[in-house]
């Protein structure tokens with residue numbers, strides 16, 4: 001069987017977990033958490049990184065940092081994972097959904113400005129499949145209307161916009177190390193803080209609202225409760241696992257990109273029939289995902305079952321949030337035609353480090369046969 005995803009081990013995960021245990025400190029912010037922070041800060045120039053227990057938590061931390069309160073409005077794509085929305089809904093925000101663009105599932109940046117009101121506080125772009133949203137347009141709007149930009153970079157590790165790392169352009173950027181992402185610690189995440197003014201408070205909120213981090217650096221002589229917070233920091237065991245993966249990031253990315261390129265080359269002849277991923281000139285491809293967009297729901301259903309008959313697991317993706325059971329009645333009723341289209345027609349093909357090139361060839365042959 002060819003699964004949709006299979007976790008990959010570099011071989012050092014257990015060794016580092018053992019080292020963490022031997023160090024005598026396996027709670028948060030231990031040796032491997034520090035190494036992981038340094039890795040990201042050095043490699044991508046993020047001002048400050050903080051590991052979290054998930055991207056979901058990183059987004060919740062971001063919503064707390066920008067003081068989202070009931071009645072605030074947040075603009076985000078409808079075609080995204082629930083966590084992008086939950087972080088803000090939990091603080092009482094009203095969600096204002098944009099449609100996806102016609103060329104890829106990212107938010108249609110031209111649809112944002114008419115949605116901005118006096119209550120708008122933030123724009124939350126999601127870099128779908130690790131392909132950048134047009135960040136210049138988003139940052140210009142944010143400057144013009146004094147809004148925060150929180151990048152949901154869950155899928156966007158090691159991907160760039162005009163040479164700048166995703167997650168490092170908005171005020172805050174949230175990453176995921178969930179099992180399904182390029183780099184994984186099972187569950188895990190990180191907040192990149194790109195605006196200095198958030199650094200101190202982010203450390204405090206992440207540590208139950210205490211100034212514990214400052215205390216451990218010797219900046220204050222006792223620590224205590226300074227504002228409402230939560231516990232967003234992972235155990236150093238998680239960080240140890242993560243660091244083993246980060247060390248092999250280049251190798252992982254190289255293989256994924258080669259698999260992705262093979263899909264793209266093999267399926268190119270179908271471009272007149274189905275929509276294939278296109279990388280805008282301002283973006284890079286981090287090979288997080290290879291997807292195709294079928295012409296209709298029925299076609300996608302038939303293709304999924306054909307692949308399944310050959311023991312290949314392909315999967316559809318989001319049910320757009322404006323159509324979800326929870327938000328349907330709260331949505332303002334605008335029709336989001338492209339988001340609906342991706343909901344019904346987008347199909348993700350197997351993509352993981354240990355996928356064989358011959359398996360990609362097999363999958364592509366079956367898809368080509370289906371369409372010819």
Ligand SMILES: *Cc1c(COP(=O)(O)O)cnc(C)c1O
Nearest residue numbers: 054055056081083154176178188
């Ligand atoms: C995976 C993902 C998340 C959630 O990440 P977790 O680490 O599982 O919380 C959020 N947003 C997007 C776009 C994702 O793909």
